Amino acid sequence: MAGKNTATASAKTDRYDVAILGSGMAGGMLGAVLARNGVKVLILDAGTHPRFAVGESTIPYTSGMARLIAKRYDVPELKALSNYRGTIDEISPNCGQKQNFGFVYHREGRPQDPQEINQLVVPIELRTETHLFRQDVDAHLFHVALSYGAEARLATRVTDIDVDPEQGALLRTDQGEEFRAEYVVDGSGFRSPLAEKFSLRETPTRARTHSRCLFTHMIGVRPFDDSPTAQPHDQPSPWHHGTLHHVFDGGWLWVIPFDNHDAARNPLCSVGLTLDPRKYPKDGTPPEREFAEFLKRFPQIAWQFTEAKAVRPWVSTGRLQYSSHTVVGDRYCLTSHAAGFIDALYSRGLANTLELVNALGWRLIAASRDGDWSKERFAFVEALQQGLFDFHDDLVYSSFVGFGHYELWNAVNRTWMLGTMSGNMMVEDAYYRYSESGDPDVFLEAERSGYPGSPLPISEPFVRMGTLTRELCVAVEEGTLDPGEAAARIHDYIRKDVDFIAHADRFGLPENRCFQMTKERMEAAEEWSRTQAPPEIGKRMLNASRGMELAKESESVSGSAEKY
Structure with missing residues (x-):
């Protein structure tokens, strides 16, 4: 252009x-x-x-x-x-490198349950994301x-x-x-x-979401994979190879390392603690001391920061x-x-x-x-x-409600997984078709969809999934619905009504906490796109696969599946 x-x-x-x-x-x-x-x-x-x-x-x-x-x-x-x-x-x-989105759930005053983890792995065969x-x-x-x-x-x-x-x-x-x-x-x-x-x-x-944040860059943050807490974990990819989220009732903590690959030159790690101010009010405590006090409440998270030091002043925000x-x-x-x-x-x-x-x-x-x-x-x-x-407010609001109940968080988390995978399909489909035709009208199709801002604006079932999840979480927050019932209804919707992505039956099972798109699953998804998917979804999924294959031919993809 x-x-x-x-x-x-x-x-x-x-x-x-x-x-x-x-x-x-x-x-x-x-x-x-x-x-x-x-x-x-x-x-x-x-x-x-x-x-x-x-x-x-x-x-x-x-x-x-x-x-x-x-x-x-x-x-x-x-x-x-x-x-x-x-x-x-x-x-x-x-x-740094990013090969996964990792989530470890914590309950204050209780040992971390190794079954309460979630992870979405970026297929190394396709690309490696970046910190x-x-x-x-x-x-x-x-x-x-x-x-x-x-x-x-x-x-x-x-x-x-x-x-x-x-x-x-x-x-x-x-x-x-x-x-x-x-x-x-x-x-x-x-x-x-x-x-x-x-x-x-x-x-x-x-916005329905309520959160505030304190953040900095640190040195000396230890890989969570080396902690005693992580030894029983069965996630497919090392936590340290991606963005790690420690989640708990009332908030979450990010750990984004820049030193997690063999050629790393940067010893820093981005660390941020995000809290619901209605549960964790801001009271004037200096952010560095507030972070230290938080770690005392969650000693299994604190293990990562035993030797860590901030290299720049902490930033503490009001409501974000x-x-x-x-x-x-x-x-x-x-x-x-x-x-x-x-x-x-x-x-x-x-x-x-x-x-x-x-x-x-x-x-x-x-x-x-x-x-x-x-x-x-x-x-x-x-x-x-x-x-x-x-769209983002609905998703994050629902997640904060879910943080209070692992079974609900486990369900909300996979609605995010479905959205991020489907959104990627849309952009890769557009890239492939534009590369083939040079026609900018490819990009205008999404603008005419009627759901601007949605990762998958061409799918009514996807839009309904987000609305249903938000409404169920509102009912949980108001105390009119049990969190377990809300989680079951989300899982049930995914198994029975999601028609926009392959393997929906697996996403809808609560025991499938981690998801890795292996070569075999990618091949099965391609077959599903040809034979079972709604026509509008199937052709886009196939185009996206072709586009990512073309990208592989021209880009060098790095990463490692070995434990750090």
């Missing part, structure tokens, strides 16, 4: 097609996409690079979307983000944008924005500069200048959830974390960011060429971002 090559920096001007607020992953990637396709771009950021950031764990949807954006917008540098080996070799050796060392990755994407001609002002805070629906936007900075742009994309995060200017925040937020009643206006758009946020659970933040880059990119490119910056052109972006927010 690339237009004229703008690899050399454009002449300085005070008027731009697009001004992007924020130079993180969203701003850097969108800036690269736009500049590569001839759009005059200005990136403004109050900070500088490199800088600390969380949101470090990719999922297959994230990686597949990176490869898709790289091809669709002809920015080959983005393809490296589509797999662990490319990220390590071409962006930063400070990143992104964000200060390196964000700086890399920012510099890619500059290499294609985007201009930037770092250490420059936007203090005011005036928007004229007919003339565009005027941005003023704390350094007394003024910039004019046809359109403003705000990817700056919670303290969004546009959200403040136009009073876009919902107060209170509509915020939302916006409007994210698209005349001549502006809020993206990703400027629009709203739920929780880091399931690593959806980066995936949502890339989905927004893909949806915004072609619209902004077209507007820069034909001059149509109307709100109507960007209407789908509004629906998409609100849909992404609501």
